[in-house]
Amino acid sequence: MKYLYRLVLGLGLFLHCSLQASLQLGSLFTDHMVLQRDMPIPVWGIAEAEATVQVSFGDQVKRTTADAAGKWMLRLDPARASFEAQTMTVQVLASDDATIELSDILVGEVWICSGQSNMQFHVNSVPELKALTSQAKHIRSFEVKRTVAFSEQSTCEGEWVDSYPSSAVAYGFAHFLQEQAEVPVGIILTAWGSSSLEAWMPRDMVATVPHFRTMMEKFDADSVTRRKIQSILDGPQPWSKSDDVFLRRQANILYNAMMAPLAPFASRGLVWYQGERNTQSMHGMVETPWFSYNSGMLKYGDALKEWMLRYRQEWGRDDFQFLVVMLPGYYKALETGPQGDAESPVTHSWAWMRESQLKALDLAHVAIANTIDLGDEKNIHPRDKLPVAERLALLAARDTLGLEITAEGPMMQNVEASEDSLVVHFKHASGLTTTDGNAPTAFWIADESAKWVPATAEIRGQTVVLRSPELKRPLYVRYAFAGKPNVNLVNGSGLPTYPFRTDSFQP
Structure with missing residues (x-):
């Protein structure tokens, strides 16, 4: 039986539904979708209470029973990657036999791409990536409509299309990953400019993140803000720019509308390009302006x-992969600290955010794409997105495709004090060199006085030796620990060295 899209008024959401409207599928189940290979595939939706639902895909036939509320979910067995278009049939085994048939389905690698404006940044604005779109094959995308909701939603508006995503980073990542994997790639793009990390947090994280609990308590008590949000949602569209900005800078409500409906759709993991919104202060929870309250x-x-x-x-998988884009070079000093220049190692700059981002490496199945050599000192939306996409794809190829490749630049392993010098030992440092043939730059050293001075740096094998005539016994190192450092140290694969500091001085 043919299906149609039904617009759910008030929520602005789409669901696949039969003519009898007795069977509905989750929003991500549409024609042209890509299913994740080599892992169980959840399929879910709504039917009549206690109805038996059957899903057929390839040579698989699975059945389940809807609960008293009509909700149902089953899991298909893992499927192999395939460029051959396939069909999925979902039906209620009852007298009316309500049926939905989805066509042109591929199986390959599926990734969610999320974050704020630099993830949203359009591919047409990056000529180097736009030029590659003519080669885009076997890349499909689902773009989630940008909206908010006060409670977690089960559906969202969007559909799979046989085309690449609009995001430059998401498209470039898909392009280079597809070259490595040689299977179809599906991208689910859910991003909104100037959104904070807290915007994408489910409400129950108040139990694990103290400052988020404080944020949500204030939000719940702020009837003026809540009424304004509801008024915008009930009003005409498109929204004014000020209303659009007001919505996307709130906590939690983006997650409710734009992320909750995606789980637990089978996917390899999530690419996260976000953080700029959380850089307006060092310690957070700044009352003014209100959107710095994070x-x-x-x-x-x-x-x-x-x-x-x-x-x-939420996805029910401990190996759900995260690929994080480190914030690139940019300089805007906070008023709370020393007012140095773009290369100062003590200014309250994005250096501290990058250090925070790198904490995510404490968890398994997380990788950080180093962009310290990229960016623009004065432009928070740099156009050099192609190397960002390339580095993300390298990490995915190594960590999820099992390819034995170099995907990271040098990382500080330990620092050895030696009389008047410090020797920095690195991992991932085979072929350690500089991009310009000069001595390594962006190294600063200090003694117990915490006075930082530029270091003279010399490469020795896979180490860098640091000295300064100003220090008799240097103790600490900061490398590329600045808003927009001038860096040149790379490994033999041309990948940049990760920023680091070895001191524990408080900012």
């Missing part, structure tokens, strides 16, 4: 780890 840079790392663990619960 983690700040120092709390971000711990909150990010809790967020990842919570999403893994």
Whole structure:
């Protein structure tokens, strides 16, 4: 039986439904979808209470029974990657035999791409990536409509299309991953500019993230804000720019509308390009302006780890992969600290956010794409998105495809004090060199006085030796620990060295 899309008024959501409207599928189940290979595939929806629902895909036939509320879910067995279009049939085994048939389905690698404006940044604005779209084959996308909701939603508006995503980073990632995997790639894009980490948190994270609990208590008590949100949702569209900004800078309500409906759709993991909204303060919870009321840079790392663990619960997989884009070079000093320049290692700059982001590496199945050599000192929306996408794809190829490749630049392993010098030992440092043939830059050293001075750096094998005539006994190192450092240290694969500091001085 043919199906149609029914617009659910008030929520702006689409569901597949039969002519009898007695069978509905989750929003991600549409024609042209890509299913994740080599793992169980959840399929879910709504039918009549206690109805028997049957799903057929390939040579599989699975059945389940809807609960008293009509909700049902079953899991198909893992399927192999396939470029051959297949059909999925879902039917209620009853007198009316309500049926939905989905066509042109591929099986391959599926990733969710989320974050704020740099994830949303359009592929047409990056000529190098736009030029590659003519080669886009076997890449499909589902773009979630940007909206909010006060409670977790089970559906969202969008559909799978046989085309690449609009996001430059998401498309580039899919393009380079498809080259490595040689299977279809599906991208689920759910991103909204200037949104904070807290915007994408489920409400129950108040139990694990103290500052988020405070944020939600204030939100619940703020009847003016809640009425304004409801008024915008009830009003005409498109929204004004000010209303759009007002919605996307709130906590929790983006998750409710734009992420909750996606789980537990089978996918390899999530690419996360976010953090700029949380850089307006060091310690967070700044009352003015209101949209700076969030983690700040120092709390971000711990909150990010809790967020990842919570999403893994939502998807029911401990190996749900996270690929995080480190914030690239950009300079805007906070007024709370020393007012150095873009290369200062002590200014309250994005350096502290990058350090927080790197805390996520404490968890398994997490990787960080290093972008310290990219970005623009004055533009928070840099256009050099192609290398970001390439590095994300390398990490995915190594960590989820099992390819034996170099996917990371040098990472500090330990620092050895040697008389008047410090020797920095790195991992992933085969072929350690500089991009310009000059000595390594962006190293600063200090002694117990915490006075930081530029270091003279020399490469020795897979180490870098640091000295300064200003220090007799240096103790600590900060590398690329600045808003927009001038860096040149790479490994033999041309991948940049990760920023680090070895001191524990408080900002």
